[in-house]
Amino acid sequence: MLSKRIIPCLDIKDNRVVKGVKFLGLKDAGDPVSVAKAYDIQGADELVFLDITASFQKRKTLINLVEDIAKNIYIPFTVGGGVRDCADIRSLLNAGAEKVSINTAVLNCPDLISHAAKRFGSQCIVVAIDAKLVHSQESKVDSKKIRVKNWEVYINGGRTPTGIDALGWAKKAASLGAGEILLTSMDYDGTKDGYDIELTKAITSAVNIPVIASGGAGSLKHFYEVFVSGRASAALAASIFHYQKYTIRQVKKYLKEKGILMRL
Numbered sequence: 088m089l090s091k092r093i094i095p096c097l098d099i100k101d102n103r104v105v106k107g108v109k110f111l112g113l114k115d116a117g118d119p120v121s122v123a124k125a126y127d128i129q130g131a132d133e134l135v136f137l138d139i140t141a142s143f144q145k146r147k148t149l150i151n152l153v154e155d156i157a158k159n160i161y162i163p164f165t166v167g168g169g170v171r172d173c174a175d176i177r178s179l180l181n182a183g184a185e186k187v188s189i190n191t192a193v194l195n196c197p198d199l200i201s202h203a204a205k206r207f208g209s210q211c212i213v214v215a216i217d218a219k220l221v222h223s224q225e226s227k228v229d230s231k232k233i234r235v236k237n238w239e240v241y242i243n244g245g246r247t248p249t250g251i252d253a254l255g256w257a258k259k260a261a262s263l264g265a266g267e268i269l270l271t272s273m274d275y276d277g278t279k280d281g282y283d284i285e286l287t288k289a290i291t292s293a294v295n296i297p298v299i300a301s302g303g304a305g306s307l308k309h310f311y312e313v314f315v316s317g318r319a320s321a322a323l324a325a326s327i328f329h330y331q332k333y334t335i336r337q338v339k340k341y342l343k344e345k346g347i348l349m350r351l
Contacts, residue, residue, distance in 0.1 A: 141169025213269050218241070219248075241273060265296060300322050
């Protein structure tokens with residue numbers, strides 16, 4: 088059995104780490120290089136860097152900043168934002184990223200997943216899915232009432248709805264060669280109310296590749312829930328780490344005491 092992973096996230100805007108609620112109201116959270124170094128020292132399993140305005144502004148990722156961070160950390164490093172083609176992926180890998188996260192570009196051109204997976208290996212290709220609840224209703228199945236929910240995929244840093252079903256898109260991304268899915272609940276992002284367990288479980292049950300759950304971490308219990316009930320392979324968080332509510336070691340120690348396999 089593989090260890091579960093705890094992954095802090097650096098959302099980057101104007102060369103600074105920022106954090107908001109439901110993708111809005113962004114506040115400054117520090118210098119990216121300093122924050123990255125601190126998470127490396129704390130024992131993060133990986134680090135995710137997302138240039139959250141690159142796609143919307145139709146520009147490339149801040150590659151100089153990626154290089155600066157990569158030189159200062161010794162943990163796996165995933166970078167996303169503004170990635171449009173295999174040339175961009177190669178540039179980020181050459182800059183020090185181990186994996187590249189892609190959202191907007193692969194929605195517009197799904198074949199980019201298979202092309203990138205063949206060229207660089209599936210292990211390098213992370214498909215990011217920003218999902219928002221759009222439909223919820225009760226239905227009868229075998230005389231039992233159940234609530235059926237549907238989530239829509241958004242692109243351009245959560246600004247643009249696509250009309251694409253998140254569950255169906257996750258399945259397609261996996262079939263095209265994605266090595267991992269970074270799943271963010273737009274409804275729970277930054278709320279500290281816990282991960283969207285229903286969304287996470289729906290995606291993890293539908294694909295056979297690792298799923299990183301993102302959006303909503305606010306307590307130690309939330310991490311436990313997303314691993315046990317949501318079946319996530321990794322849990323990504325930002326606010327509780329940026330504002331020092333918990334350290335990464337505190338989270339990992341708690342989870343290990345609860346029987347979750349962790350690397351300490």
